[in-house]
Amino acid sequence: MKGTILSGVLAMTALPVSAADLAMIVGNGDYSGDRALSSGELPLRAVSDLEDAGVRVLQARNASSSALRDLAERFEEAADDGEGLVVVLSGRFLSTGQDTYFLPVDRSPDLAAGAAGALELSRRALPVSALLPILGEADGPALLVLATERGDRGTLSDGAAYLTRGLGQLPEDSGVTIVTGTPVAVAGLVTGLTDSGQSIASMVRGTPELTAVGEPPRRQPFLDTGGSSAGEDDRLWEVVRELDTVAAIELYLSRYPSGQHAGEARDRLAYLSDPARQAEATESALGLSGDQRREIQRNLSLLGYNTRGIDGIFGPGTRSAIGRFQEENGFTRSTYLTRDQILRLDDRAAVRAAEIEREDAERRRQREAQDNAFWQDTGEGRDETALRQYLDRYPDGLHSETARDRLAAIEARNRAQADEAENAHWARARSEDDVEGYRRYLEQHPNGRFEETARARIEELRQQGGQENRAAAAEEQALGLNAVTRRLIEQRLEGLGRNPGAVDGEFTDETRRALRQYQSDSGLPTSGYLNEPTVVRLLADSVRSLLD
Template sequence: MQQPSSPTSWPWQGGTVSRLVTANATIEPEGYLPRGFVFAPPAPQGRLPTQAEQAQETAVWQGAVALDTVAAYESYLRTYPNGRYAIQAREAIAAIQDEPFRAERLAEDRLALSREERRAIQRNLSLLNFDPRGIDGIFGPGTRGAIRNWQQQNGFAQTGYLDADQIARLEAQAARRAAQLEAEAERQRQAAEAADRAFWEETGARGDEAGLRAYLARYPEGLFAADATEQLARIEARNRAEAEAADRAAWDRARQADTAEAFREYLEAFPEGRFAAEARARLDAILRRAEEAEGRAAAEAAEAALGLNTLTRRVIEQRLAALGLDPGAVDGNFDAGTRRALRAYQRDRSLGATGFLDEATLVRLLADTLQQALDR
């Protein structure tokens, strides 16, 4: 900085560089100023600032807000210690210093994660057994806690905020876990199929009514369920043809009513009747359906709470079809074929075979879809 020719003419002894430059047109400032330093002249003391000076102070303040750093706010305060924004500047400095992981929060904010990207992070955490307390795309206390737990297990600082590298690592871990779970599901499917075949050989394969009913009671949707049902239909037809008239009439009445009370009345009248075994089986089925109806209502409510749109339903049907579970038409309409495919999927993965989606089943299905996409 070039100095005035006569040092004795300096009236600003103890003042700021800004005031020095402003008061003397012969001084030309040059050199380096650190980032965040704001260079602007203060309003002369002893009078109100002019409109231009006020506008200049506002511009300096807006620059500090844009930088939003302690250095920027302190630079404003050095120039305007009693300025119009001095209180706000000091409050902003205190807020920054009081936030322990501000840099990490701002770094995550800069990623501008979409709602679906946040849901994907929550699904990945859930898949790795870090419960985010919901998969809704909102990073509340549950999600932040799950992130901190994941960071601790993986050797990161427990900030509760993610950067791009951590998100990529989390996704890779979830994809690997999804592959492991799918492999285990395939092993369980093969084991279940082997058990189904073995049970059939000891029951329904012998062709007697008791064996066929025993098989269907254990595997109502098993590999041989259609064959067992067809054989039982022929046996029942033969039994009806051979039954005595009274027995037949009572049985027909019970069949027509098709209620638990009607079948109880038949069994009371003909405890050893030709249709007694079928009557007991039908009575058990009615009672079982009544119990299942209660569970079905709860399962329906849980699926409805997920708020699935048509696109998501189609993705689910496509995934079931890709697994060879035959959900029927991929149209977003969960019909009987879709429910049957869902039950098979849930049964093979020990998820509770209701035939309706819940959060755990949805996480697995979407994780399977992610893994399939990565495999491509």
């Protein structure tokens, strides 16, 4: 809308603008709340061109109610001395069905919502009907340009039934040329005011986003500054490059198909029109944060699409996973996400997370039933052999703490019954707590009182130091979990009824035991170490709150 609105308005008149001509341009974009209009200020770009042509310009940027009224009063006073008159209003509008009102930027939310009512609206906003008599008295051409976004229309959810957003019905018999358009279209129009090869009629005809009320004038040019078309070409291209949209570039090419920048324009248009580029730009416009990207990767992984990492970086693995998700869910494969696709992904992941919870609960119920049955079969740990059989089968079982406590009591009794030498050797083995120490004890006391305990501990140490455990530990380390994430994992384990020990970000034996229990219940490889599938499932229904 930068210079477009004004250019469009001026370009639509049939007579040249003289030194006595007068223009009023208002660009409102900084509306409060969610009604901001980023392109609302674009028509002000035309001010310098008009002033260079000898037009007196009254202008306002982001005008409040009082500033808008003051400017309109100044325009009315100065209009008596003006020959041609031009008014450009760019921003938000409301319609009562009888009139259209241009909204100020201050206190706009209640106006835009219709909460203020028609009377308050007429006091605080600028009615279009008030401008038409002033423009109609012009000795020369009279133009009114109203610029707003195409989608800024519709009924109000909370306001009066007679109020609607956007432009209402505009009169065709006012004697004033009226043009409406989108910001981009109007921006192109403004820059064409001094183009000797263009009339308002031709510009409206060649730009679908522009509409004239009635038949627009055909005289050309609207402004006659005596300049060359090269300057006009450059000025339009400057605006187009700043907007950098397909619509803006197409507008330039329709105006200057053989212009100085036509080649560059066509190259840029081809780039922006490429489907892959458009898909990339659509995702980029979402402004996804690192946390949001990690959540998307978590959701993809939860649904079985391997992203090869949950790190907030959309590399080849994530792009491939997105492509598969798109193909299997009826979307065109681009490997770049849209807002709708993210919402679909989130919904499907939430359903899958609930399924996982149910599956895990059922596995846990079955495991606990089997655990209790085996405990009963071994006579509830009637002796040391039975206790060790139970722990071999269920090292993290429901009765594992009881079994270990009983074994500790048995070891204490053995200490009391062993001779001084054997106790000393056993104490040393316990202190060293490694395979070599326990083997040395067994060589010294092959039938000693701590024989079973020594052999059981050797087996535990071998399992802990085995190749699989080393690989699992390395895989966990590769995740690069920080202390905050580790605490979140402990909190999640605690919330699931496991006992990970202190929630402090330090993974102790209790934490490893809780992880093994969770992995077993979830049908995951049981190692007691974290990997990507464990993290994805463990945080399946809590990651959103954890990352907020």
